[in-house]
Amino acid sequence: MEWALSSVNPLTISLTVGFVLLILNFLKGKKSGDRPPGPKGIPIFGSMFQLGDLPHQTMYHWSKTYGPLLWLNLGQVNTMIVQNASTAAELFKKHDVPFADRKVPDALTAYNFNAGSLGMNTFGGHWRVLRRLCSMEFLVNKRMNETTELRMRLMHDMIRWIEEDSKTSLAQGGTGAVQLSRFLFLMAFNLVGNLMLSRDLLDAKDPEGKEFFDCMNVILELAGTPNIADFFPALKLIDPLGMKRNMIRNMTRTMKISSKFVQERLDNRKAGKFQEKKDFLDVLLEYEGDGKDGPDRMTEHNVNIVIMEMFFAGSETTRFPLAHRVVHLTIATLVQAFDWDLGAGVKPEHIEMQERLGLTLRKKNPLKITRHNEPIRPRACLSPASPFIMSLLLVCLSLSWHGLPLHQQHRH
Numbered sequence: 001m002e003w004a005l006s007s008v009n010p011l012t013i014s015l016t017v018g019f020v021l022l023i024l025n026f027l028k029g030k031k032s033g034d035r036p037p038g039p040k041g042i043p044i045f046g047s048m049f050q051l052g053d054l055p056h057q058t059m060y061h062w063s064k065t066y067g068p069l070l071w072l073n074l075g076q077v078n079t080m081i082v083q084n085a086s087t088a089a090e091l092f093k094k095h096d097v098p099f100a101d102r103k104v105p106d107a108l109t110a111y112n113f114n115a116g117s118l119g120m121n122t123f124g125g126h127w128r129v130l131r132r133l134c135s136m137e138f139l140v141n142k143r144m145n146e147t148t149e150l151r152m153r154l155m156h157d158m159i160r161w162i163e164e165d166s167k168t169s170l171a172q173g174g175t176g177a178v179q180l181s182r183f184l185f186l187m188a189f190n191l192v193g194n195l196m197l198s199r200d201l202l203d204a205k206d207p208e209g210k211e212f213f214d215c216m217n218v219i220l221e222l223a224g225t226p227n228i229a230d231f232f233p234a235l236k237l238i239d240p241l242g243m244k245r246n247m248i249r250n251m252t253r254t255m256k257i258s259s260k261f262v263q264e265r266l267d268n269r270k271a272g273k274f275q276e277k278k279d280f281l282d283v284l285l286e287y288e289g290d291g292k293d294g295p296d297r298m299t300e301h302n303v304n305i306v307i308m309e310m311f312f313a314g315s316e317t318t319r320f321p322l323a324h325r326v327v328h329l330t331i332a333t334l335v336q337a338f339d340w341d342l343g344a345g346v347k348p349e350h351i352e353m354q355e356r357l358g359l360t361l362r363k364k365n366p367l368k369i370t371r372h373n374e375p376i377r378p379r380a381c382l383s384p385a386s387p388f389i390m391s392l393l394l395v396c397l398s399l400s401w402h403g404l405p406l407h408q409q410h411r412h
């Protein structure tokens with residue numbers, strides 16, 4: 001069995017990679033004298049092929065030659081790269097409206113995803129309403145406070161999964177090393193599932209949860225894979241790499257599953273059965289516009305899209321109030337529950353730190369560490385942990401939190 005999330009989250013690009021990438025379809029006929037400098041590239045394709053596997057590093061090296069503002073021709077798309085914090089801040093402060101929209105990859109226009117989602121929407125009424133609902137109902141401190149028990153339960157689950165995985169590995173003659181990122185992902189995914197739909201989505205026994213997860217991975221991967229049709233818009237009709245077609249097929253599967261949750265809820269509500277505690281899905285379904293800004297109500301299609309989107313945004317990005325609670329709790333739990341070890345003879349300075357890029361930066365090879373003792377269940381009071389293990393886990397968490405490359409190897 002292999003879990004693969006080579007993902008790429010459109011929502012986190014600037015945060016994670018640490019530079020601001022702005023793709024602008026600039027007005028034709030603008031004098032090239034107004035543009036920032038940049039490498040010439042080759043005819044037709046421009047600098048597409050010069051970017052390499054790690055474009056953020058290539059761009060950083062270019063900045064030494066051309067300065068913090070770079071101009072790139074990528075196929076037919078002109079791209080300006082800003083690699084200076086104060087310039088980026090100025091750009092967003094003084095030109096926030098023109099830069100508010102993002103370039104939507106062709107693959108994410110499948111099912112009109114971009115028109116229903118928060119991350120890919122154009123700046124306007126629909127976006128403002130979604131943003132408000134999310135920040136008021138889903139991500140605020142008060143709501144988070146209500147999830148204390150839930151978070152504790154998810155921590156217990158995570159510890160159990162780690163223990164089981166480690167034992168399985170040992171039983172099969174392996175080293176018992178675990179890849180933490182995988183369990184962090186499962187935990188975060190279920191957390192989002194509970195906040196939105198009041199249920200765990202990933203249980204080993206639930207085949208739909210697994211299917212949802214697998215298709216979601218493909219969707220994330222497709223959303224972040226360079227697509228020639230994005231650089232040569234005329235090719236969108238043909239979709240030469242079949243990326244949009246694959247996206248539609250995979251989205252059909254996730255939509256089928258998530259729309260079932262929505263339908264079930266709608267049926268319950270019609271029968272007068274309401275949730276004891278309102279979750280995010282209830283909030284979306286109950287939304288009514290004020291007739292001024294945004295839609296009058298959320299269509300079922302758009303509810304499905306938002307639910308789907310929250311899974312790949314919420315389970316992966318640093319949604320602040322959420323992450324703020326969960327990251328600390330998770331580190332403390334991991335430190336408290338096990339004694340960790342890098343494996344025989346491996347020193348911290350030997351940890352391999354190569355990276356690979358989707359839209360988010362990930363460790364090329366996921367970190368694996370070994371746990372020794374039987375787990376101690378999380379308690380309310382946490383004892384101070386060894387600074388070394390603490391910093392190791394911090395590094396590991398921060399690396400895995402964004403990218404979460406999930407590869408579980410089976411040993412025989």
Ligand SMILES: *[C@@H]1O[C@H](CO)[C@@H](O)[C@H](O)[C@H]1NC(C)=O
Nearest residue numbers: 067068083084085086087088
């Ligand atoms: C960013 O640009 C500003 C203005 O050009 C300059 O003062 C500042 O030193 C630059 N910062 C970095 C980190 O290069």
Ligand SMILES: *[C@@H]1O[C@H](CO)[C@@H](O)[C@H](O)[C@H]1NC(C)=O
Nearest residue numbers: 140141142143144145146148
């Ligand atoms: C969150 O819960 C804690 C303890 O249960 C309480 O002291 C605090 O006031 C709560 N915060 C909010 C914003 O409800």
Ligand SMILES: *[C@@H]1O[C@H](CO)[C@@H](O)[C@H](O)[C@H]1NC(C)=O
Nearest residue numbers: 215218222246247249250253
């Ligand atoms: C999802 O997309 C992948 C290619 O990225 C494709 O191989 C797979 O068949 C698609 N899944 C479905 C259910 O169509």
